[in-house]
Amino acid sequence: MIKNLALVFIGGGLGSICRYLIGKYFSQFKWVDFNLGTLTVNIIGSFLIGLFIGYFLKDESQNQDLYLLTAVGFCGGFTTFSSFSIDQLNLLKNGAYQSFFIYLILSLVLGLTATFLGLLMTKA
Secondary structure (H helix, E strand, C coil), rough: CCHHHHHHHHHHHHHHHHHHHHHHHCCCCCCCCCHHHHHHHHHHHHHHHHHHHHHHHHHCCHHHHHHHHHHHHHHHHCCCCHHHHHHHHHHHHCCHHHHHEEEEEEHHHHCCCCCHHHHHHHHH
């Protein structure tokens, strides 16, 4: 168990560092109104988790350690949007369309609401 936690910790740390550096790089571009760094990280993270999961699904005998380091750790530290994306694709693949839309709407609405409430609480 300690080894698994260490792998997730190392992968997550590396993912977080990469997220920070990409965000820092894209902060210089002011020609868009939204955070180009976050968008870029979310797209890259979603692509990477697709590659990692596809690789591990292709050959399930692959090293569990590599899975923990890359898909769980790195992608988890890089962006949780990648995890959300793979969850959503799994729901679609399994034909759980109602759950797909409920999860999508709840994630967006509740996530934004929770962020707003958190900000409100710090101003009180």
